[in-house]
Amino acid sequence: MPRLRFPQHPPVRSRRAGVHRPLAGGAPALAGSTPKAQQSPVWLFDLDNTLHDTSHKIFREINLGMTASVMESLNLDEAAASELRTRYYRRYGATLLGLVRHHNIDPHAFLQRSHAFDVAPLVKAERGLRDKLNRLPGRKVLVTNAPLHYARAVLKHLGILRCFDHLWGIEQMQFLGRFRPKPSVALMRHILAHEGVHPRRAVLVEDTVENLRGARKAGLRTVHVFHPGSSFGRFKHGRPDFVDLRVNCVGDLLLQKRPLRSV
Numbered sequence: 001m002p003r004l005r006f007p008q009h010p011p012v013r014s015r016r017a018g019v020h021r022p023l024a025g026g027a028p029a030l031a032g033s034t035p036k037a038q039q040s041p042v043w044l045f046d047l048d049n050t051l052h053d054t055s056h057k058i059f060r061e062i063n064l065g066m067t068a069s070v071m072e073s074l075n076l077d078e079a080a081a082s083e084l085r086t087r088y089y090r091r092y093g094a095t096l097l098g099l100v101r102h103h104n105i106d107p108h109a110f111l112q113r114s115h116a117f118d119v120a121p122l123v124k125a126e127r128g129l130r131d132k133l134n135r136l137p138g139r140k141v142l143v144t145n146a147p148l149h150y151a152r153a154v155l156k157h158l159g160i161l162r163c164f165d166h167l168w169g170i171e172q173m174q175f176l177g178r179f180r181p182k183p184s185v186a187l188m189r190h191i192l193a194h195e196g197v198h199p200r201r202a203v204l205v206e207d208t209v210e211n212l213r214g215a216r217k218a219g220l221r222t223v224h225v226f227h228p229g230s231s232f233g234r235f236k237h238g239r240p241d242f243v244d245l246r247v248n249c250v251g252d253l254l255l256q257k258r259p260l261r262s263v
């Protein structure tokens, strides 16, 4: 089985755009050195359908871009490429994994081609999102299965790039010789180790239920963000026990005193 040809990237520090810099060896990368900061949660935020609402056609653009990229990479017609894209997404959680495992495609070229569109007219978020994030006590880290250039473009458009200490895109999710996007439990442990945070202090805020399940297995607390436009977050049989809290928007987190602050 071919391995991804990404080098092992550390998470990207968003405050210094464009600079990949490894974390200092041994010392955890905690922003908070005061006792209060050390007791605050560390928020791991998903991107799509968590920080913005994808009902504004952005997934359509991504799907079109991925299908076009599969067509070009594997010389398939549109119907066959679309079917393969969907099949790999369902099987591996990310289309990219299937393409690399079974077709040895260039992941960099695929990610660039599949997300080569202007996000500005497609991204819409709740009002006052930056202020809400800034009022939420604790560090924020972005964890998305999407490529980094896309994540950065969306965050910049929303004006919230500097709210996040680190960005984990799909390029950063390769370690121990394998590629492990969400909902990998090993990924969650890997991220926590890099961020220097105990699982009980970390909270994953996310719209996709399976990703919340993986986070809980790693010991994190979980917040489910439900967007009416999402097809990823519906509960089939009520709220599962691995979800601590369900909200409709990030602003709801500011209203919740328990259980997430009782760390």
Ligand SMILES: [Mg+2]
Pocket (backbone or CB within 6 Å): 046, 047, 048, 049, 050, 206, 207, 208
């Ligand atoms: Mg999502």
